[in-house]
Amino acid sequence: MSSTTAKRLTSDAMIASIADAGARTVQAPLGHALLRAAREDPRVVGLSADLAKYTDMHVFRDAMPDRFYQMGMAEQVMMGTAAGLAQEGFVPFASTYSVFATRRAYDFLCLDIAEPELNVNVVAALPGLTTGYGPSHQATEDIALLRGIPGMTIVDPCDSVDIEQAVPQLIAHEGPTYTRILRGAVPTVLDEYDYEFRLGRAARLRDGEDVLLVSSGLMTERALRVAANLEKDRVDVAVLHVPTIKPLDVETVLAEVGRDRRVFVLENHSVVGGLFESVASALVQRGVHRQVTPIGLPDAFLDAGALPTLHDRYGVSVERIGARVRDSL
Numbered sequence: 001m002s003s004t005t006a007k008r009l010t011s012d013a014m015i016a017s018i019a020d021a022g023a024r025t026v027q028a029p030l031g032h033a034l035l036r037a038a039r040e041d042p043r044v045v046g047l048s049a050d051l052a053k054y055t056d057m058h059v060f061r062d063a064m065p066d067r068f069y070q071m072g073m074a075e076q077v078m079m080g081t082a083a084g085l086a087q088e089g090f091v092p093f094a095s096t097y098s099v100f101a102t103r104r105a106y107d108f109l110c111l112d113i114a115e116p117e118l119n120v121n122v123v124a125a126l127p128g129l130t131t132g133y134g135p136s137h138q139a140t141e142d143i144a145l146l147r148g149i150p151g152m153t154i155v156d157p158c159d160s161v162d163i164e165q166a167v168p169q170l171i172a173h174e175g176p177t178y179t180r181i182l183r184g185a186v187p188t189v190l191d192e193y194d195y196e197f198r199l200g201r202a203a204r205l206r207d208g209e210d211v212l213l214v215s216s217g218l219m220t221e222r223a224l225r226v227a228a229n230l231e232k233d234r235v236d237v238a239v240l241h242v243p244t245i246k247p248l249d250v251e252t253v254l255a256e257v258g259r260d261r262r263v264f265v266l267e268n269h270s271v272v273g274g275l276f277e278s279v280a281s282a283l284v285q286r287g288v289h290r291q292v293t294p295i296g297l298p299d300a301f302l303d304a305g306a307l308p309t310l311h312d313r314y315g316v317s318v319e320r321i322g323a324r325v326r327d328s329l
Contacts, residue, residue, distance in 0.1 A: 031059025144273025
């Protein structure tokens with residue numbers, strides 16, 4: 001049995017981190033960034049729907065218990081409470097799993113928070129295929145759901161750098177936000193690319209003449225690895241990181257996609273309603289004629305199981321992405 005096969009058979013379905021063994025990581029970047037911000041801004045408060053430990057909100061909870069609200073397993077109540085706090089001048093960060101924030105509490109997000117344009121920041125763990133617990137926990141359609149809410153800002157960070165730099169900008173932003181957080185030991189990647197998170201802006205991390213990979217979230221780290229692997233085969237690959245899905249940085253995306261090279265959109269989300277369709281829509285509306293190929297999760301309820309196996313099965317592992325790009329050349 002190969003070491004890779006052994007890993008696939010023994011990997012836990014619910015893991016604390018998506019980081020590979022030996023990767024550089026930061027522990028609980030959301031919790032620590034929120035705590036730093038709260039020490040400077042007395043308006044910042046935290047809420048959890050009984051999942052503080054599993055969304056890294058426990059860091060804030062333990063340091064500032066008087067500014068933390070444990071709402072129990074009642075996501076709708078948490079969103080309503082966050083809305084009330086925002087109306088009183090606080091800046092709430094409400095934490096739970098992505099599936100619970102979106103599927104269970106959609107109406108409260110829409111009418112209690114977004115319609116009055118309140119500064120409520122929903123920070124949601126386990127986005128896309130970051131758990132092997134099956135459809136009950138895999139938020140493969142959360143972006144599709146929230147893109148339709150007017151005024152909702154959607155952030156899909158790649159790593160600890162994105163998360164840490166995003167927090168103060170979310171606080172300063174007027175209006176509701178939804179951030180697909182990575183939790184536990186979160187990889188540190190973007191510090192090597194002269195990168196700075198800017199809410200609403202995309203960033204070219206590397207240039208290349210043959211292929212463009214447009215990506216968000218954890219798929220940006222994989223895009224960079226794919227690009228490095230293909231460079232050994234003399235394939236020149238550019239990577240455009242899009243940490244803000246809505247509003248989309250249309251000008252930057254169109255400038256990069258408009259160049260003469262093969263284009264793939266990588267996302268840890270269903271190919272329905274996420275980054276790929278956002279990019280495709282922008283191209284059509286601007287009259288840009290360019291073929292764009294999606295690499296994302298299928299329009300299906302996904303299996304339960306070990307994550308490395310599932311990532312291979314659904315074509316979002318580094319190896320499968322690389323093979324897909326090579327086959328297109």
